[in-house]
Amino acid sequence: KAGVTQTPRYLIKTRGQQVTLSCSPISGHRSVSWYQQTPGQGLQFLFEYFSETQRNKGNFPGRFSGRQFSNSRSEMNVSTLELGDSALYLCASSETLAGGLNEQFFGPGTRLTVL
Amino acid sequence: GDSVTQMEGPVTLSEEAFLTINCTYTATGYPSLFWYVQYPGEGLQLLLKATKADDKGSNKGFEATYRKETTSFHLEKGSVQVSDSAVYFCALSDQGGGFKTIFGAGTRLFVKA
Secondary structure, eight states: OOOOEEEOOOEEEEEOEEEEEEEEEOTTEEEEEEEEEETEEEEEEEEETTTTEEEEEEOOOTTEEEETTTOOOOOOOOSSGGGGEEEEEEEEEOOOOOSSSSOOOOOOEEEEEEE | EEEEEOOOOEEEETTTTEEEOEEEEOOOOOOOOEEEEEESSOOOEEEEESSSSEEEEETTTTTEOBBBTTTBEEEEEESSGGOOOOOEEEEOOOOSOOOOEEEEEOEEEEEEO
16 A cells, blocks of 8 residues: 655745645545644644544644545645744544554655745 | 653664663553654654553564553663664554544664664
């Protein structure tokens, strides 16, 4: 099976712009989670989608939003970009089976730079 | 809320040395515990996991035991290799309906030949 893919891999934007990042999960995986990784704050959970519904949400402002499509592909959007949004954004997918916590598989990330 | 604390790095070892990276957690429920590894320029890979107290996760010579009494999940390896140089993240996930994984700050490991 192909792994989790994220596009684009690198992105440069300026303050005030908006950006959309895309994640294609492993075939058959219905859960997609997003994380922000920065040197100062480490890895922080943004949100999780399952069957097109947001199931969990981290402590990020409303400028950060996401959605999931019927084929489980997911996008996250950041509006009104700030310098502090510069980070590596990681997507992870997982099967969701009855009982037990399943492994999350991570994509390579999208490196966003805000100038 | 839930949190994970792991030892600060970087940790520098010589090849074949013994590795321990400490990790402790705070959680209100009964979380599953994980160690992830991130090699330069790559995303995270699951290294090992444990889902209940006293479980031992192991993979590629790495081991960690879920200790509920000390709320710890320390990572160990008996003999490290240069190829083990990476950043290691301890994490927990409380499966109260879906994923919300909380990560530690990460520990960078350098292994010298």
